[in-house]
Amino acid sequence: MAAAAVEKIKSEMSNAGLSSGAIDGILKIAATYKPKEGEKPDMAQAMVTLGKLFAELETFIKTQPESDQTIYHNIIEKKKSELAALIKK
Helix, strand or coil, X not given: CCHHHHHHHHHHHHHCCCCHHHHHHHXXXXXXXXXXXXXXXXXXXXXXXXXXXXXXXXXXXXXXXXXXXXXXXXXXXXXXXXXXXXXXX
């Protein structure tokens, strides 16, 4: 992830109240799914990768305090709504 994008995401999660430990864990997992330099997965590959990413994030977040779990799920629902609104345009 580009540094600016990571900082924006980190800031959004922090502002939502997610703990620094949960944020660090999420970012560490996300970094492992970053495409290699020059790699451009096709749509099918990208969807499989996203599915794996979210499954791993869900497994991780279940190890965190209940408050972090609630905040994380609220963030995900908000992002889903934002994406749905973009698609409708």
